Amino acid sequence: MEExxxxxxxxxxxxxxxxxxxxxxxxxxxxxxxxxxAMEDVKYTxxxxxxxxxxxxxxxxxxRLYGGASEGMVGLASSRTVVAEIVSRIVGLPxxxxxxxxLLDGIAELANMVCGSMKSKAQVGYQVSLSPPVxxxxxDYTARWKTLxxxxxxxxxxxxxxxxxxxxx
Amino acid sequence: MRxxxxxxxxxxxxxxxxGLRQAGFSIDEILExxxxxxxxxxxxxxxxxLILSDWNMPNMDGLTFVKEYRKLGQTPIVMVTTEGGExxxxxxxxxxxxxxxxxxFTPETLKNTLGKFFT
Numbered sequence: 149m150e151e152x153x154x155x156x157x158x159x160x161x162x163x164x165x166x167x168x169x170x171x172x173x174x175x176x177x178x179x180x181x182x183x184x185x186a187m188e189d190v191k192y193t194x195x196x197x198x199x200x201x202x203x204x205x206x207x208x209x210x211x212r213l214y215g216g217a218s219e220g221m222v223g224l225a226s227s228r229t230v231v232a233e234i235v236s237r238i239v240g241l242p243x244x245x246x247x248x249x250x251l252l253d254g255i256a257e258l259a260n261m262v263c264g265s266m267k268s269k270a271q272v273g274y275q276v277s278l279s280p281p282v283x284x285x286x287x288d289y290t291a292r293w294k295t296l297x298x299x300x301x302x303x304x305x306x307x308x309x310x311x312x313x314x315x316x317x
Numbered sequence: 318m319r320x321x322x323x324x325x326x327x328x329x330x331x332x333x334x335x336g337l338r339q340a341g342f343s344i345d346e347i348l349e350x351x352x353x354x355x356x357x358x359x360x361x362x363x364x365x366x367l368i369l370s371d372w373n374m375p376n377m378d379g380l381t382f383v384k385e386y387r388k389l390g391q392t393p394i395v396m397v398t399t400e401g402g403e404x405x406x407x408x409x410x411x412x413x414x415x416x417x418x419x420x421x422f423t424p425e426t427l428k429n430t431l432g433k434f435f436t
Contacts, residue, residue, distance in 0.1 A: 184421040185332070239331035253328035261420045264399025278399075280373065 163217040166272040167298070167317035170213075171195070173270035174222065174262070174315055175302055181261045182306065186237040191305045201299045201316045203291040207231040207251060208284040209259030210291065213267075213317070216274030220317035221293045222266070224259050228285070230309045231255055248285060256281035262313070318435060319364065321348045323356040323382065324371040324397070329420075333369055333397060339424035342435050353377025357385060360392075367434045368394040369418075372405065380409055387413035393434050397422075 161169065175192055182188045203210070205225040213220040226234075228251070229243075235254030236243040246254070259281040267276050284291055299316040320337065322330045330349050337344060348363060350356035352374040360368075368386070372379040383394055396409050396417040406417045418430050 181421045184423055235328060238335075239328055240335040241331070250328055253326045257326050257328050257332075260399055264420065 161273050163317075166216075166218055166270070167220075169270040169272050170218070170220070170266060170317050171300060171302070171315055173266040173268075174313060176269055177262045177265035178302065178304060178311075178313055181258065181265055182234065182304075182311075185261065186234045188234060188237065188306050190311075193303045193305055195300050195302045198299050198301050198314075201293040201295065201314045203284065203314065204289075205312065206285065206287055207255050208291055209255035210282040210284070210293070211259050211263045212279040213263070213276055214279070215277045216272065218272065218274075218276050218317060219295075220297060220315065221295070222259065222263050222316075223291070223293075223314040224255060224262065224312075225314065226306075226311045227309065230306055230311060234258065234306070251285055252283040255285075256283040259283075318342065318344050318366045319346045319348065320344055321350060321356060321359060321363075321365040321368045322370075323350045323353065323368065323374070323379070325351050325374040326371070327351075329371065329397075336422065336424050336427045337431075340428040340431070341424075342428075342431070351375075353379065353382030353385065356382055357389075360386065360390065365392055367431070368392055369397050370394055370414075372396060372398050372409075380405070380412060383409055383412045383414050395431065395434075 179190050182190045203223050203225045206228045209224040211222050232243040263278050295316050297316045302313040304311040322333050324330050334347050348359055350359050354377045370379045393415040396414050399420050
């Protein structure tokens with residue numbers, strides 16, 4: 149589901165600069181993917197540094213980045229209702245007709261498209277690879293990635309509902 | 318026109334199907350496969366006019382599928398990929414793919430990229 153970057157990228161940047169480029173790229177990518185594929189009304193409401201990358205919402209999608217100076221993780225998280233609405237819009241089926249498999253596939257595909265788009269926009273100057281996505285659905289789980297990297301949460305509103313994107317680079 | 322969509326994500330197969338309909342293409346039948354191995358099985362028993370294939374799939378990935386299918390047939394194959402994979406796309410074209418579409422895409426993108434295969 150993912151591809152390597154092209155060789156025609158910009159010159160090398162430090163890991164800190166790369167992290168900033170990736171975070172900025174991620175912010176743009178989330179809006180682009182959701183507006184293009186789901187025609188959602190998406191508003192970016194800000195970002196904050198958090199202690200660790202921990203997904204607690206009902207539906208989550210995780211992708212690991214590796215290669216060059218980048219070692220990181222991106223996690224999408226939102227309520228089942230919001231994710232069902234997004235997946236419903238991108239596949240053109242009513243939300244109540246979607247089953248668990250559709251939601252798992254949907255959040256995985258969203259994570260894949262967002263990270264692919266982020267990578268392309270960030271142009272960090274070296275090859276970054278993406279792992280296959282991990283998708284999670286459930287009410288009582290905590291998914292945590294232990295890392296010393298700084299972690300941010302980017303916050304969005306989709307038709308008024310929260311949609312969070314965690315990034316640790 | 319008969320189109321084969323090869324992708325391990327059922328949601329992405331639905332997205333592509335919907336996009337093709339929204340682009341206004343006249344399609345008689347859409348066939349689906351979850352990976353390259355399944356796609357080769359489908360193609361043994363059915364003729365199609367266009368193949369749209371994902372890249373990373375279990376069992377047999379998109380590039381291997383292109384290479385294997387080109388030993389059997391010449392139906393156009395368009396890769397549907399995430400952004401940032403230009404070098405791999407070039408590799409796929411060298412192996413026999415006829416083009417690529419980046420995700421996320423709009424029906425307009427599909428129309429512009431795939432229109433020549435529907436004439």
